[in-house]
Structure formats: C-alpha cells, structure tokens
Amino acid sequence: MTTxxxxxxxxxxxxxxxxxxxxAPQLDDLEALRAAAHDCTGxxxxxxxxxxxxxxxxxxxxxxxxxxxxxDREDLAGEPFVGPAxxxxxxxxxxxxxxxxxxxxxxxxxxxxxxRRGSRRIHKTPAVGHVRACRxxxxxxxxxxxxxxVATLGATAAKALLGPKFRITESRGTVLEWEGFALxxxxxxxxxxxxxxxxxxxxxxxxxxxxxxxxAQH
Ligand code: URA
Numbered sequence: 001m002t003t004x005x006x007x008x009x010x011x012x013x014x015x016x017x018x019x020x021x022x023x024a025p026q027l028d029d030l031e032a033l034r035a036a037a038h039d040c041t042g043x044x045x046x047x048x049x050x051x052x053x054x055x056x057x058x059x060x061x062x063x064x065x066x067x068x069x070x071x072d073r074e075d076l077a078g079e080p081f082v083g084p085a086x087x088x089x090x091x092x093x094x095x096x097x098x099x100x101x102x103x104x105x106x107x108x109x110x111x112x113x114x115x116r117r118g119s120r121r122i123h124k125t126p127a128v129g130h131v132r133a134c135r136x137x138x139x140x141x142x143x144x145x146x147x148x149x150v151a152t153l154g155a156t157a158a159k160a161l162l163g164p165k166f167r168i169t170e171s172r173g174t175v176l177e178w179e180g181f182a183l184x185x186x187x188x189x190x191x192x193x194x195x196x197x198x199x200x201x202x203x204x205x206x207x208x209x210x211x212x213x214x215x216a217q218h
Contacts, residue, residue, distance in 0.1 A: 002145040030059050033140050037110060045111035045126070050075045055106025055141050062218055063098065065089075066138065067107045068156040068188060069126050075112035080105045084190040086168035088154070092189070092204060096211035108160040109134045124160045131160045142181075149217045150181045151210075152189025173210035175217060182217050186210035 033052060034054040039117050040046060052071035065081075073083030081089055081110055090100055107132050114121040138160070142150070152158040168185055176183045187210075192203040 006201065028144055030055075030141070030144055033137070033144065037137050040110070040134075040137070042136075043111075043130050043196050045109070045113050045130055048114070049111040051078050052136070053078055053080055053107065054110055055104055055110070055145075056080055057104030057145075058101070059104070059145050060170040061102060061104035061145055061147055063149045063151065063214065064142065064145055065103055065105045065151050065153055066157040066161070067105070067153045069107050069109035069130075070112045071123060071190075072112065072114070075114075075121075080107055084193055088189040088192060088204070092207045092211055095208045096215050098211060098215050104141070106138065106141055108138060108157045110137060126156060128164075131156065135160070140152050142179075148182060149185045149214055150178065151214050152183065152185045154191065157188075159161045173206075173213050175213065184210065184214045184217070186214075 032147060037052045037054045040052055046052070049070075053074050055064075057064075067081060067085075068078060070085050072087065074080055074086075080086070093100055093103075109126040111130075111134075112121070113124045113130065114125050115124050116122075150161070152161060155166075155168050158165065158168055161183065162176070162185070166185070174187050176185070186207060187203075189207065192200060192207060195203045
C-alpha cells in the first residue's frame, strides 16, 4: 500500500553519526582518517556497499571537490570519481587548466547507495540522513586538507554544505564565501552524461567555464 507521502527529501532513519574525533586516532593525518572511515557503520549504507570510498588526493591540495556519493565503479575500486563521471571531470579539468593531482576529491557520502535490479545496481540519491551521518568525515577532510577553494559537484554536495534552500541553477560558477573557504558550486558531471546528446557539448562547455572560475581563485 502506498501512503502517497513524498519521501524524496524526507530524512530517513540512520544510525548515530560516527565522530571522527573518537573514531580516528590522528585528526591531522588523512591516512588515519581513511583507515577509521573504512570501519564506519554510522548509517546503514555500509552493509550492502563493498567498501568505504574515502577522499583521494594530496593533503596539500589547494582545491577540494565534493561530489555526491561513490557510484558503482567507485564502490568496487574504492576510489572516488574513477568511473564515467570521473573521466568526464578529468577532461573538463584539463580544459580548465587544472590537473587532478593538485586536487583532493571526495564525496558528501562515502558509501554507494543503490537499488538492486536483477544483476544491476542502480544509483539511488542519498537521503538527508545519510549526508548528515557522513558529515564528520567531510569536516575532518576539510580540517586536514584546508583547501583554499572548495568546488561542489551537483545539488547533494552543495546542499550538504550550503543548506537545503540552495539552488544550483542560481549560483553555479559564482564564488561564494563559506566557512572561510572560497566555494564554487557547479553541476555534477553525471548530469552532463544524462543530457540529450545534442545538448552535451554545451553542458560540458558550461562545466569547463565554471572550472575556469575555480582555477582563477588559485
Ligand atoms: N559520482 C559522485 O558523486 N562521486 C563519485 O565518486 C562518482 C560519481
């Protein structure tokens, strides 16, 4: 039976968030954080997922990308943005004059949320409760990396940092001040992959234009 209630943005019950201050022995060490996050059971997503996908990149990175959550490929590889969206991001970064090696790339949620359809695992947008449960890890990454610029990819990441009222269409490609960081919101590379082929080039060029705004902050 369906109640007709719209649950798309309703917080869903998840476990108590894990506090990295107690879970991780050294907050100034990305490796210690990554090891602690490996065992995170702060929400129920850990169980069906293959592994925690923690952020990747040097702690000296001037730029941090925050995506939504790992996808199917990332869940299997244990690394963020290594699938089709990551490849598109790499191409856009190159055109904007940024190399991936100078960036730290992470996600608002560090386990893959999916629905099984036969043998396929279909991406399911994380709920507000999952973003909240995972937030201590993102805060710890920001504290350790201390980038000058944070670029959010897509609505989930932007809302995770800027609040639920944030509208990406209104502010993408602009430089906002957030908690002492320059923050540039842009769209998620997966959104470009989902575009009608006739619109894909324009979507890609718009992402590159936003990334050039990011590059100009360096
Ligand atoms: N999409 C994301 O938001 N993050 C990834 O790591 C991969 C795809």
